[in-house]
Amino acid sequence: xxxxxxxxxxxxxxxxxxxxxxxxxxxxxxxxxxxxxxxxxxxxxxxxxxxxxxxxxxxxxxxxxxxxxxxxxxxxxxxxxxxxxxxxxxxxxxxxxxxxxxxxxxxxxxxxxxxxxxxxxxxxxxxxxxxxxxxxxxxxxxxxxxxxxxxxxxxxxxxxxxxxxxxxxxxxxxxxxxxxxxxxxxxxxxxxxxxxxxxxxxxxxxxxxxxxxxxxxxxxxxxxxxxxxxxxxxxxxxxxxxxxxxxxxxxxxxxxxxxxxxxxxxxxxxxxxxxxxxxxxxxxxx
Amino acid sequence: xxxxxxxxxxxxxxxxxxxxxxxxxxxxxxxxxxxxxxxxxxxxxxxxxxxxxxxxxxxxxxxxxxxxxxxxxxxxxxxxxxxxxxxxxxxxxxxxxxxxxxxxxxxxxxxxxxxxxxxxxxxxxxxxxxxxxxxxxxxxxxxxxxxxxxxxxxxxxxxxxxxxxxxxxxxxxxxxxxxxxxxxxxxxxxxxxxxxxxxxxxxxxxxxxxxxxxxxxxxxxxxxxxxxxxxxxxxxxxxxxxxxxxxxxxxxxxxxxxxxxxxxxxxxxxxxxxxxxxxxxxxxxxxxxxxxxxxxxxxxxxxxxxxxxxxxxxxxxxxxxxxxxxxxxxxxxxxxxxxxxxxxxxxxxxxxxxxxxxxxxx
Numbered sequence: 001x002x003x004x005x006x007x008x009x010x011x012x013x014x015x016x017x018x019x020x021x022x023x024x025x026x027x028x029x030x031x032x033x034x035x036x037x038x039x040x041x042x043x044x045x046x047x048x049x050x051x052x053x054x055x056x057x058x059x060x061x062x063x064x065x066x067x068x069x070x071x072x073x074x075x076x077x078x079x080x081x082x083x084x085x086x087x088x089x090x091x092x093x094x095x096x097x098x099x100x101x102x103x104x105x106x107x108x109x110x111x112x113x114x115x116x117x118x119x120x121x122x123x124x125x126x127x128x129x130x131x132x133x134x135x136x137x138x139x140x141x142x143x144x145x146x147x148x149x150x151x152x153x154x155x156x157x158x159x160x161x162x163x164x165x166x167x168x169x170x171x172x173x174x175x176x177x178x179x180x181x182x183x184x185x186x187x188x189x190x191x192x193x194x195x196x197x198x199x200x201x202x203x204x205x206x207x208x209x210x211x212x213x214x215x216x217x218x219x220x221x222x223x224x225x226x227x228x229x230x231x232x233x234x235x236x237x238x239x240x241x242x243x244x245x246x247x248x249x250x251x252x253x254x255x256x257x258x259x260x261x262x263x264x265x266x267x268x269x270x271x272x273x274x275x276x277x278x279x280x281x282x283x284x285x286x
Numbered sequence: 287x288x289x290x291x292x293x294x295x296x297x298x299x300x301x302x303x304x305x306x307x308x309x310x311x312x313x314x315x316x317x318x319x320x321x322x323x324x325x326x327x328x329x330x331x332x333x334x335x336x337x338x339x340x341x342x343x344x345x346x347x348x349x350x351x352x353x354x355x356x357x358x359x360x361x362x363x364x365x366x367x368x369x370x371x372x373x374x375x376x377x378x379x380x381x382x383x384x385x386x387x388x389x390x391x392x393x394x395x396x397x398x399x400x401x402x403x404x405x406x407x408x409x410x411x412x413x414x415x416x417x418x419x420x421x422x423x424x425x426x427x428x429x430x431x432x433x434x435x436x437x438x439x440x441x442x443x444x445x446x447x448x449x450x451x452x453x454x455x456x457x458x459x460x461x462x463x464x465x466x467x468x469x470x471x472x473x474x475x476x477x478x479x480x481x482x483x484x485x486x487x488x489x490x491x492x493x494x495x496x497x498x499x500x501x502x503x504x505x506x507x508x509x510x511x512x513x514x515x516x517x518x519x520x521x522x523x524x525x526x527x528x529x530x531x532x533x534x535x536x537x538x539x540x541x542x543x544x545x546x547x548x549x550x551x552x553x554x555x556x557x558x559x560x561x562x563x564x565x566x567x568x569x570x571x572x573x574x575x576x577x578x579x580x581x582x583x584x585x586x587x588x589x590x591x592x593x594x595x596x597x598x599x600x601x602x603x604x605x606x607x608x609x610x611x612x613x614x615x616x617x618x619x620x621x622x623x624x625x626x627x628x629x630x631x632x633x634x635x636x637x638x639x640x641x642x643x644x645x646x647x648x
Contacts, residue, residue, distance in 0.1 A: 004370070033468035040366040043611030045618065068622045075618050077294040105622045123615070134598055136471050161634050167626035186626040205608045207468040233629060248621050249628065263622055 007054040007087040013037055017055035017209070021200055024211035029174030030142070031125050031208040039204065046079055047204030049102045049121035053083065056100055056117055056200065062090045064098035069106040069246065069263030076104070095266050105168075107189040109245045109267040112197035114214060120183045122203035125210065127171045127181040147179050150221065158226055167231070173219045174212055182218075188230045188246045193218035235260040240271035241278040309354050323347035332535075332564025333357055337606065338364030339465070339484045340371075341534050341563055358486075358606050365607055369465070376460075378528055380516040382538045382561070384437045387514035389565075392441045394507045394542055400438035405513060406565075441510040442540050442557065451542065451555040452585070471598050478580055478601065482573045483562050485604030493594045493604075494572035497579045502592030506558060506575050509542035513565050537562050539570040543578050550586030576600060 005011065020034035039047040057063065063083055067076035071093040079102060080091050092098050095108045104121040112118060124130075128138045131149045141147070150171060157165040170187035174180045182193055183201060193199070199212040212218060222228035233247040238259040245267055247260040259280055262268035272281060310317065324331055324347035334346040338361045346364060353359035389405025392398055404410075445451040461476035469477070482490060497504055515535050519528040539560040547553035558578030560570035579594040593599050603609060 010370075010372075033470065035465075035467050038365040038369045038465075038607065042362070042614060043608045044613075044615030045611060047611075068619050072294045073619050074294045074298055077298060081295075104618075105620070123612070135602075136598065162637055163630075163634065165630060165634070167630040168623040184620075184623045186622055188626070205612055231626070231629060231633075233625065246622070247625070249625055263625075 004086050006059065007057050007083065007089075008039075009037065009051065009054045013051075014055045017051055020209040021052065021055060021211060024200070024209050025198070025213050027178075028212055028216050029178030029180040029210060031203075031210045033207055034209050036204045036207040041078070041082070043205035044123060045075060046102070046104060046121040048202030048206075048209070049104070049119050049204075050079060050082070050202075051204055052119045052200045052202035052209060053100060053102050054087070056119065057083065057087055057089055059087070059089065061099045062092050062097055063087075064092050064095065064101045065103075066101065066106060066108070066264075066266075067104040068248070069108075070265040072265065093266055094270075095264075105184050105186075106246070106263060107185055107192045107195075109242075109262070109264045110270075111192075112195050114196045116197040118195075118197050118199045120185075120199065120201045122181070122183045122201045122206075122208070124169075125181055125201065125203040125206050125208040127169075127179050142178060145177070147173075150179060154221060154223070158223070164222070164226065164228075170228075171221050173221060175216050176219075179221070180210065180212075180218075186232070186246055187220065187228070188232045190218075190220045190228070191230055233260050236278060237262045237268060237271075238278045239281040240268045240276045241281070242268070242271055242276070309352070318351060320344060320347045320351055323350050329565060330355075330357055330360075332566050333487060333569070334360045334364055336563040336566050336569060337361045337484050337486065338368065340364050340368045358610055362607050362610070375520060377531070378519045378521060380518060380534070380536070382512070382516055382536065383440055385512055385514040385516045385536070385538070386433070387438055387512050389513040389567075390438055390510070391512075392508070392510045394509050395441060395444075398439075398441055398444065400434065438512070440540065442542065445509075445542065445555060452545075452551070452557055454557070469601065471601075473597060473601055475577075475581070475584075478597065479559065479561070479573075479577060481601045481604055482560070482576055485573075486606035486609070487566075487569045487572070489604050489606065489609075490569060490572045490576055493579075493600060494575035496592065497575050497594045502579050502582070502590050502595045504556075504575075504578055505544045506541040506578060507543070508571060509540045509557075511537070511539045511567055511571065513537045513567065535564050537564065537566045537570040539567070539574040541571075541574040541578060545585070548586035556581070556585060 017034060020032045023032045024030065036048065037051060039050055041047060041050065053063070063080065065071065065076040065080040067073040070076065083089055084091055095101065095110045099115060100117045100119060101108065102119040102121065107118070126138050128141055128150060131153055132138050132141070141149070154164050157163065166187070168186045169181055169184040170190055172180050172182055172190060172193060182190060193212060194215065194217060196214050198214055201210045220228040233249060235247060236243045237245060237247060239261050242262055245262040245264060248263045250259050250261060252259055324343045327350065330350055331343050331346045334349055334357055335341050335343065338346065345367065346360065349360035349363040350357065352363060387403060389407060390400060390403045392402065442451055446453065462474065464477050464480050473481070513535070515533045517530045518532050518534055520531050521528045541558040543556045543558060545554055545556040556578065558574035560573030560577065562570045562573065576594055579592070580597055580600065582589060582595050589595055
């Protein structure tokens with residue numbers, strides 16, 4: 001253990017964050033301002049997610065951290081170690097064993113349950129930010145439910161490119177009220193935003209928390225004649241053969257050879273252990 | 287194979303071990319002590335205290351040592367430590383009028399009560415490398431004079447007596463604290479000043495410089511610049527009165543700005559204010575200029591579209607810990623979002639190619 005309070009933050013701060021979380025859950029998709037603290041890791045590296053996790057964790061929890069779908073990316077390792085040290089909680093790489101999962105840029109492939117909380121790290125919580133840089137303006141637009149600008153942007157994409165040219169951080173409407181940035185997950189993950197688990201979003205530098213309660217309707221913005229489409233690389237996983245998982249593309253040599261592998265490393269491991277083998281995989285099943 | 291690599295944890299540990307070795311440098315060269323940094327790199331220590339928002343020269347010096355001289359990294363260490371500290375209470379406002387000044391100059395009056403005191407300044411040094419310092423830096427003792435016992439009045443008080451400078455509105459309100467409440471706009475001058483005093487020196491300097499070059503020009507005279515120590519007093523409820531708990535070194539700058547009057551205000555001089563921990567006069571002067579530029583609304587001036595007038599722009603981007611964190615986070619893996627962009631660009635190019643082929647065929 002350490003000299004720090006459980007999960008690093010002092011109880012007052014955790015209470016303040018929990019209040020923001022509860023408010024977020026009560027008003028799905030609404031960005032709740034909170035007095036984000038300076039954490040011992042840099043802004044932009046998950047300080048919002050870390051603060052939300054710190055406020056959500058109890059000593060009995062089992063914690064999992066993924067970045068780009070994987071438990072072994074350096075920043076995921078760093079955040080997991082931070083909570084191992086400051087909270088002494090059990091950690092796991094197995095999605096189904098985790099009670100709190102902190103993620104950056106992905107939703108796990110396996111469906112989450114009512115006993116789980118998914119915490120997202122959010123860089124820019126404001127879906128309208130790149131259409132209107134001023135916070136004073138975007139807050140007004142949300143309160144008036146004035147989302148015309150976003151639809152114009154999507155329409156302009158179609159008229160220019162023939163398709164909506166947003167492939168990640170694809171905007172959604174939550175509970176038929178707030179337009180929300182789902183954080184930079186690929187749009188492939190958007191349909192999973194309607195789930196049984198609690199979803200909490202933390203943006204530390206921008207001082208915002210928002211939430212999607214279990215089973216809340218989350219609709220990706222689109223048009224009747226240009227419906228939303230969740231896309232992925234048109235390959236199966238080269239290690240486990242999965243056809244339904246989001247894939248990373250890996251360059252193998254300087255002759256342009258590539259392989260495609262599941263970005264969700266736990267999902268891929270489970271499938272390989274169950275005996276599935278992809279194009280370049282090897283038998284690992286016991 | 288890359289994807290199967292399980293080494294993140296060990297890679298991080300090895301990187302940190304190497305970093306520690308690099309920080310120490312050549313072991314045949316004597317190690318730098320924290321006291322040496324505190325005493326001999328005092329202006330760096332001051333900047334770390336000011337932007338770290340924590341007055342503790344020893345910790346700032348330690349942070350500089352740990353950060354290998356990277357001051358923004360040192361500021362980050364101090365900020366992260368600062369947030370963990372319990373709060374006992376708030377001090378009374380410091381009385382800068384009672385400052386024991388090491389330096390006090392005015393650019394607006396040739397002389398004034400309290401006099402012009404240059405103090406330990408780089409001003410008027412010729413910037414020639416002193417090669418003697420490379421060998422040894424022992425110096426002769428500087429000449430001494432009797433310190434001034436009585437308080438040194440603020441220059442702006444003299445202008446105020448003539449009612450020719452804008453009066454600051456009095457307020458009993460408790461100032462906000464941006465480290466405890468989320469920022470919201472409009473922020474109010476208390477939060478603006480707090481944000482500026484802990485803001486990045488380079489950013490504030492650039493903003494201030496832009497006003498001098500015509501972006502919301504507001505010609506500033508340095509009415510007064512003073513550097514020295516002030517007593518810090520804390521009201522102790524058990525005692526029923528305030529006691530002095532220590533002293534801090536501060537730099538205070540008050541600018542006197544030209545003002546021809548506006549729709550709401552008569553012609554008069556206006557003010558900008560800078561107050562920063564330590565001997566940090568570049569920062570304090572810059573802060574005063576930016577403060578003045580941000581006051582356009584209360585003085586009934588026009589918004590000229592200049593960056594330095596734009597409160598949301600200045601305050602959202604002045605914090606170097608926020609800025610450096612977000613800037614550097616793009617080093618983190620982004621292959622999931624990049625992959626989705628790859629597929630999108632390939633798809634758009636494929637479709638554009640098909641369109642062209644169809645047009646050529648027609």
